[in-house]
Amino acid sequence: MDKKTKELIELIRQLVSDVQGAPYPGEFESELYQIWYEHVQRNAQNCFEYLNDNFEVDKKEFNKTLDKMFK
Numbered sequence: 187m188d189k190k191t192k193e194l195i196e197l198i199r200q201l202v203s204d205v206q207g208a209p210y211p212g213e214f215e216s217e218l219y220q221i222w223y224e225h226v227q228r229n230a231q232n233c234f235e236y237l238n239d240n241f242e243v244d245k246k247e248f249n250k251t252l253d254k255m256f257k
Contacts (some may be wrong), residue, residue: 190240197233204229 204226 194233194236194240197229197236201226201229201233 204222208222208226
């Protein structure tokens with residue numbers, strides 16, 4: 187396995203761990219939720235940027251997928 191794939195796997199594991207640790211609505215203070223939300227958003231953005239920088243997507247196929255989603 188190459189270095190880029192290993193780094194991507196680590197980022198995805200962190201993101202999944204963050205999402206699994208989500209506070210359950212109604213059982214937390216809004217400040218706790220805000221802290222969790224900002225943390226998860228930052229890690230999701232890191233994953234997206236890493237994917238975008240290191241694993242090029244066929245833009246034509248991507249656009250077809252988007253078109254299907256918004257029909």
